[in-house]
Amino acid sequence: QAKKRGRGSLSFFSAEMDQLAQERLMLEGALRLAIQSGQLHLQYQPQVALESGELYGVEALARWTHPVLGTISPARFIPLAEECGLIADLGLWAIREACRQLSAWRAKGLAVPAISVNLSPTSFHNLALPQMVADTLRLHRLDAKDLTLELTENILLDTNPYTMKTISALSEQGIRLSMDDFGTGYSSLSYLRRLPVSELKLDQSFVADLEQDPAARALSNAILGIGQSLRLTVVAEGVETDGQTRILRAQGYPVAQGYLFSRPLSPQDMETWMTSALPTTDGTANGGAGPP
Ligand code: C2E
Ligand code: MG
Numbered sequence: 001q002a003k004k005r006g007r008g009s010l011s012f013f014s015a016e017m018d019q020l021a022q023e024r025l026m027l028e029g030a031l032r033l034a035i036q037s038g039q040l041h042l043q044y045q046p047q048v049a050l051e052s053g054e055l056y057g058v059e060a061l062a063r064w065t066h067p068v069l070g071t072i073s074p075a076r077f078i079p080l081a082e083e084c085g086l087i088a089d090l091g092l093w094a095i096r097e098a099c100r101q102l103s104a105w106r107a108k109g110l111a112v113p114a115i116s117v118n119l120s121p122t123s124f125h126n127l128a129l130p131q132m133v134a135d136t137l138r139l140h141r142l143d144a145k146d147l148t149l150e151l152t153e154n155i156l157l158d159t160n161p162y163t164m165k166t167i168s169a170l171s172e173q174g175i176r177l178s179m180d181d182f183g184t185g186y187s188s189l190s191y192l193r194r195l196p197v198s199e200l201k202l203d204q205s206f207v208a209d210l211e212q213d214p215a216a217r218a219l220s221n222a223i224l225g226i227g228q229s230l231r232l233t234v235v236a237e238g239v240e241t242d243g244q245t246r247i248l249r250a251q252g253y254p255v256a257q258g259y260l261f262s263r264p265l266s267p268q269d270m271e272t273w274m275t276s277a278l279p280t281t282d283g284t285a286n287g288g289a290g291p292p
């Protein structure tokens with residue numbers, strides 16, 4: 001902000017604000033560099049089918065380890081990337097990296113059914129996105145159904161004229177779209193008819209209150225009902241306890257994701273988790289222990 005107003009207006013800012021603005025500028029530069037120089041990486045969190053205990057898919061989550069500042073949380077750098085015009089690059093990078101990883105796992109014989117990548121609304125402004133996704137999938141010999149793109153409800157507040165075109169093209173290509181953080185954003189349900197999503201993710205705030213709050217239970221049940229009547233897969237996010245899992249299972253939730261099953265993992269830890277925590281074909285846990 002200070003930069004835009006020019007030097008003369010700096011005196012209107014307190015020293016503290018000036019420091020914040022400087023820190024932001026510094027972080028912006030660092031993030032630009034991080035995207036170019038491979039400081040960003042992805043961690044992967046398993047999504048588990050509640051009935052069989054089998055892996056349903058994995059969600060890729062971006063991580064930034066700065067050489068000096070250490071780990072910077074996505075809650076901090078994703079908004080920063082949005083503000084400084086880097087979010088589209090970050091989205092493309094995440095799609096490419098996740099597809100590369102999925103293909104590498106499969107080459108090792110690990111049965112990872114699908115991978116989900118989070119995209120910001122801005123990524124859908126790019127009419128070339130569907131072709132770039134198709135090229136990436138082909139490069140790694142993957143199928144369209146191997147990739148899920150997660151979007152949030154605020155995509156509908158976006159008035160960009162290309163958004164809907166890009167989304168339809170992706171969907172026509174067979175890419176699955178998932179509505180993340182469902183139930184917390186844009187309040188109209190009518191968009192569920194307009195957006196070609198095949199998955200809803202129940203927001204973690206509902207899951208967190210399931211055991212204490214009858215209203216949270218009623219809403220998670222109602223959201224499952226909406227999803228099922230539209231033939232969508234509903235994934236419960238942020239599952240941390242056995243009690244929550246019991247409730248979700250009783251309600252009929254097909255898939256859950258959360259610390260109870262595993263925290264987001266490095267590719268190597270994901271391989272270990274898959275071979276130790278998942279059921280084997282005879283239905284018994286393979287080593288049993290599960291995630292730490
Ligand atoms: P999200 O997509 O809704 O991801 C779920 C977040 O909840 C992740 O936080 C995950 O680590 C965390 N989580 C998973 N299980 C549990 C649990 O049992 N309990 C609790 N308390 N939290 C759990 P993370 O990785 O910090 O990411 C935060 C948000 O940043 C994501 O929310 C997503 O909106 C955004 N994000 C992350 N990676 C990317 C990316 O590559 N691109 C974009 N555009 N956004 C991203
Ligand atoms: Mg997500």
Ligand code: MG
Pocket residue numbers: 180181201203204237
């Ligand atoms: Mg979410």
Ligand code: MG
Pocket residue numbers: 180181
């Ligand atoms: Mg989120």
